[in-house]
Amino acid sequence: MTDSKRLRIAIQKSGRLSDDSIALLKAIGIKLNIRDRLLIAHSTNEAIDLLRVRDDDIPGLVMDGVVDLGFIGENELEEKMLERQAAGKPAEFEVLRRLDYGGCRLSIAVPKEFSYDGAASLAGKKVATTYPYLLERYFKEQGIKAKAVMLTGSVEVAPRAGVADAICDLVSTGATLEANGLVEEETIFRSKAVLIQRADGELNDEKQALINRLVPRIDGVMQAKE
Numbered sequence: 001m002t003d004s005k006r007l008r009i010a011i012q013k014s015g016r017l018s019d020d021s022i023a024l025l026k027a028i029g030i031k032l033n034i035r036d037r038l039l040i041a042h043s044t045n046e047a048i049d050l051l052r053v054r055d056d057d058i059p060g061l062v063m064d065g066v067v068d069l070g071f072i073g074e075n076e077l078e079e080k081m082l083e084r085q086a087a088g089k090p091a092e093f094e095v096l097r098r099l100d101y102g103g104c105r106l107s108i109a110v111p112k113e114f115s116y117d118g119a120a121s122l123a124g125k126k127v128a129t130t131y132p133y134l135l136e137r138y139f140k141e142q143g144i145k146a147k148a149v150m151l152t153g154s155v156e157v158a159p160r161a162g163v164a165d166a167i168c169d170l171v172s173t174g175a176t177l178e179a180n181g182l183v184e185e186e187t188i189f190r191s192k193a194v195l196i197q198r199a200d201g202e203l204n205d206e207k208q209a210l211i212n213r214l215v216p217r218i219d220g221v222m223q224a225k226e
């Protein structure tokens with residue numbers, strides 16, 4: 001088990017945010033001994049334990065107070081916040097810093113053959129996505145009656161598979177969309193990685209002092225890259 005006196009930080013175990021999050025922790029002077037298989041990694045020079053999990057789990061771990069800090073994409077954070085609010089679960093957290101990696105956008109894309117003429121073209125359509133709460137919020141804001149179809153993977157093949165008329169997925173270069181005969185039409189959310197902290201104010205003084213020492217170092221590392 002982790003020692004509750006040590007600061008617990010959740011990071012993505014393996015994926016697009018992992019390397020940059022670990023590089024940032026190392027750049028601010030935290031020595032880490034990460035073994036690939038293990039859920040937990042201990043710092044050898046600071047009272048810090050890393051919890052290495054799927055990114056989907058990170059917002060909940062922070063909002064439930066299981067970990068003190070988390071590195072997470074704003075897209076996943078906002079989606080989970082909306083999901084938890086809808087379920088009446090606690091959804092509080094504090095964003096300590098917006099970071100300089102993990103940039104992407106959540107966009108609606110349609111097959112080339114789709115005669116798209118503004119968001120109203122989506123009325124009555126099915127849109128496949130991993131982010132149904134963000135998408136439904138967009139539909140609501142736009143006053144469109146359309147259906148978000150939840151898929152946890154292979155969203156970009158949904159139109160070809162006859163599962164949906166359009167998709168709403170994360171894009172960085174657009175190459176995946178292009179390869180699947182899709183055209184990006186609307187950006188509904190712009191995202192970067194953020195460092196978040198649990199909001200319940202139950203951090204003890206030592207942990208808070210450690211956070212207060214680490215966050216300015218993050219600023220220093222980001223400024224040095226500019």
Ligand code: ATP
Pocket residue numbers: 012013014015016017053054055056072073074075076102103104170171172173191192193
């Ligand atoms: P996990 O196995 O942890 O659930 P995942 O497949 O959900 O991983 P990744 O593809 O590793 O997630 O993406 C993690 C985060 O990286 C995204 O939620 C997003 O914030 C960010 N990201 C940056 N660029 C992209 C991109 N082009 N496509 C997808 N995600 C991106």
Ligand code: ZN
Pocket residue numbers: 054055056
């Ligand atoms: Zn995920």
